[in-house]
Amino acid sequence: MRAAGFALLLATTAPAAFASAAMAQDASTYPPALPAPQPAIPAVRDVAYPGVIKLDVDATNLNQRIFSVTETIPVANAGPLTLFFPEWLPGNHGPVGPVAQLAGIEITANGQRVEWVRDTLHPLAYHLNVPAGASEIVVKMQHLSPTTGNQGRITMTQEMLNVQWEKMLLYPAGHWSRNITLQPTVKLPTGWRFGTALEPLEKNGDVQSFKPVNLEVLIDSPIFAGAHYRQIDLDPGGRSPVRANFVADDPASLAATDEQIQILRNLVVQMDRLYGARHFDHYDFLIAMTDKLGGIGLEHHRSSENSVDPAFFTGWATHLGDRDLLSHEMNHSWDGKWRRPADQYVPNFNSPLQNSLLWVYEGQTQYYGQVVAARSGLLTKQQAMDSLAITAATFDNRVGREWRAMQDTTNDPIISQRQPKGWLSWQRDEDYYSEGQLIWLDVDTTIREKTNGRKSLDDFAKAFYGVEDGSYDPKPYTFEDVVAALNGVVANDWATFLRTRLDGHGPGAPLDGLVRGGWRLTYADTPTDYQKTLYAELKRNDYTYSLGIQTTGTNVIHALQWDSPAFKAGLAVGMEIVAVNGEAANMDRINAAITAAKDPAKTVDLIVKDGDRYRTVSFDYHDGLRYPRLERIPGTPDRLGDILTPRTR
Structure with missing residues (x-):
């Protein structure tokens, strides 16, 4: 009442002049905001930078993990020059x-x-003044690889290293990346061999030089090198070389069987049959079989960086976690690198990217990464289906959909920069990957249904990505381009179809494609063989769909479902389960307790350690263990089975 009465008094006795005087008095109280004095960063122009930049990297300090860099940059004029350190990195989708x-x-x-x-204001920009009479400047610096994992991704070990050029160069502002030419060299430890998409020139001792390329191509062409190296030809006699370049912690990891090599060759065959065209004159998988080098899965136009378990070959039956990585990253050569979202086609590496179409760039690649993994034999058809069951259950229970649409998750690489989240099921994360996979399954099965099996998403893939064979220059696309290409396969209101799934809030995940594919999501009290093997490899115990938690092999809560029984009991990620029903906790005892509690008279009682505090929580939960799997819908076409079947042409 007092505030309202005071406002009425002002309105009737203090006209606008009074308010203006008060505002003027308030304004005079504060000093004016002054812009920070900054040298101007030159606007980007589509003109060539004069001369060739020489970039020399010494990668021999293995003990201290230091890359030493000498960069010689030609300059045309004296005066102001701004150099950039690359900020917006392709494939990372953020600054x-x-x-x-x-x-x-x-x-x-x-x-x-x-x-x-x-x-x-732009702390990755460096200003300097080139003195009169100088024709070049020389930059000396170091890239310091993390020495422990908590410092960042380790890029150098005693056995191998990863040269990522964007981490060890500065480049002149004011030019498109494609208009800046560099001549790279790298000095490697004696006897080491390497894989890269760059084309080698002469080798002088341990110093390897490469053909000059523009800045975009250089940053898109990393190196894996190591003491234990093996190269495998994946397309013998093919129209352009495709190679797998392996480095390993231990040479024993390099022992691939003939059958495993054939599976990798099948991958290339199935990609060719999917797309038809190649937008590379050669392609190099860079594969680190390691526990020591930092993990990575990063796409490039003519190569990819892949980190897999040392037992990728030698433990084939028990190591499934990396199985679709190679198919995912190779798929990006078409989807993401040659055809890339228009809002990611930017002049240089310090121009902000926009991620609105990552549900195509990454979501469709997640879809085809799994599909081609099954078609090539990296996964069996059953393993691919069991993996899909885990994905379907995860997103059918992603309660964060209530407040946050999947489209908004394309902003996560910028918002979160891939930092861990404590309440993933509520906060959401980069869900455009795997929820995007479900949307593209929905699209695929819709096309198959509407055409009675005569057409599929593969027809879209060939029309959208598999054209202009031999063209390497990026071809940007928009949402409208995607819709038009889908309508070119079969007429439908694809814009509404997609926007409903991208912008909606459920309930539940977009599982129509699964059902239309002839299968439905269900739950059983035992995990599938695939989930059992995968979670044993990951040292993870899954109670997501019972108590609402996942735990590590040491019973620490790794993930927790929002609004689940565990959430309502006050548990959180990071807490440790030390006892269950009065006995020291382990997976078997927790399983037994949950199973026994199917008797309504029994409860699941946990002692939980939270830092220095212990407390007991009791779960009045009686539905037993629940693990996702797919169940065949009788009397329906098995479109999902058809999707996962190898193409013969």
């Missing part, structure tokens, strides 16, 4: 350039030191 790992920057011209100043 994650690790500038903190760059150190020791010293710039000289004609042997004299040139001072640089960091831009305080």
